[in-house]
Amino acid sequence: MSFVRRGGRDSGVAPSALSGDHSNGYSGREARAGGWRLRRIALWMLKLVAMAVFLYAALPKIADPRAFLADVEAYRVLPAFWMSAAVVTFLPWFELWLALGLWVRGLSRASAWSGLLLMLAFTGLLLSAWFRGLDIACGCFGQSEATGKYGWWLIRDLLLIANFGLILLLERKPGTSRKS
Amino acid sequence: MGLSVRTTASIQTFLPMALARSFLLLLLTLVSGALAAWLHPRAVPFSEATLVGPGEVRLSELMAGSGAILWIDARSREAWEESRIPGALPLSEDAWEDQLPAVMEAWFSRPESVLVVYCDSRACASSHQVAERLRAELGEPEVLVLHNGWEAWLEWLKRSGRGQP
Numbered sequence A: 001m002s003f004v005r006r007g008g009r010d011s012g013v014a015p016s017a018l019s020g021d022h023s024n025g026y027s028g029r030e031a032r033a034g035g036w037r038l039r040r041i042a043l044w045m046l047k048l049v050a051m052a053v054f055l056y057a058a059l060p061k062i063a064d065p066r067a068f069l070a071d072v073e074a075y076r077v078l079p080a081f082w083m084s085a086a087v088v089t090f091l092p093w094f095e096l097w098l099a100l101g102l103w104v105r106g107l108s109r110a111s112a113w114s115g116l117l118l119m120l121a122f123t124g125l126l127l128s129a130w131f132r133g134l135d136i137a138c139g140c141f142g143q144s145e146a147t148g149k150y151g152w153w154l155i156r157d158l159l160l161i162a163n164f165g166l167i168l169l170l171e172r173k174p175g176t177s178r179k180s
Numbered sequence B: 001m002g003l004s005v006r007t008t009a010s011i012q013t014f015l016p017m018a019l020a021r022s023f024l025l026l027l028l029t030l031v032s033g034a035l036a037a038w039l040h041p042r043a044v045p046f047s048e049a050t051l052v053g054p055g056e057v058r059l060s061e062l063m064a065g066s067g068a069i070l071w072i073d074a075r076s077r078e079a080w081e082e083s084r085i086p087g088a089l090p091l092s093e094d095a096w097e098d099q100l101p102a103v104m105e106a107w108f109s110r111p112e113s114v115l116v117v118y119c120d121s122r123a124c125a126s127s128h129q130v131a132e133r134l135r136a137e138l139g140e141p142e143v144l145v146l147h148n149g150w151e152a153w154l155e156w157l158k159r160s161g162r163g164q165p
Helices: A002-011 A015-019 A026-063 A065-074 A081-101 A108-131 A150-171 B002-039 B059-064 B077-082 B096-109 B126-138 B149-159
Strands: B069-073 B114-118 B143-146
Touching: A026 A065, A026 A081, A026 A108, A026 A150, A065 A081, A081 A108, A081 B002, A108 A150, A108 B002, B059 B149, B069 B096, B069 B126, B096 B126, B114 B126, B114 B149, B126 B143, B143 B149
Parallel strands: B069 B114, B114 B143
Antiparallel strands: none
């Protein structure tokens, strides 16, 4: 029962409380509750970071889609203009809804999966632009940024991927993980 | 081993459910995006032709026509020296007095030509400012701005297989 063990360690409960028969004792339950509280706080903070970043990214693009268009076109990935227009029109709204969806019961996991997949796609695009030697702005936050800072953008992307991955890990319920 | 079994099981359990719920996110996105495309004053039209602003002309239209064009480069002097549309003359507001005589001379020698101003891309405004000032000072209505500017030229070169000049 790794969950009990992990809960006990995270809670910072004295080792003596864990050394006994903690599977049905009071101290074990207390330790588990402490672990869950820590887990909830961690989850809450990870979601807050993800939401803040995605809202910060989405809102300027929603406010001025035309400014975002140049950034999308600079990647030179989409072959037709209407595709760039579709990305400019819908992507910021998707970012907005998934940022808010993280806090909605029943939608949070879908939002975290969407965020994770979106970040993986963004990272792929960034790498492709890097390999093609394009001197472009990231376009990540819909405002004119410095161009060609690929290393920093990549680190930022990887941190966000880790953030969404951790959200998904922490959102798993212990009971359901053993079934099916 | 326990961890990998549990991870696989949880992915099997939750991924389809999460995907199904992602459709709700997509639906919200579609509805709000469509509303924004309809109502937002800065919405991007889905057809590039409608994005061409007043006084702007697309390169494809110019290339299809046979009229003479006098190209005016409103980018920086350094950019002009490095590379330009063949025959383009530099003209920026910073060096207006110095550069205007050459433009006037070229225009007077071929008065039937259309003046087309360009800057870097759709985002820059200098081509519009230069065109505006030319219209005001020369009393010449036939001054156009190249839609997408230098980027359109590079794109055209790439498509026509000529590489960079």
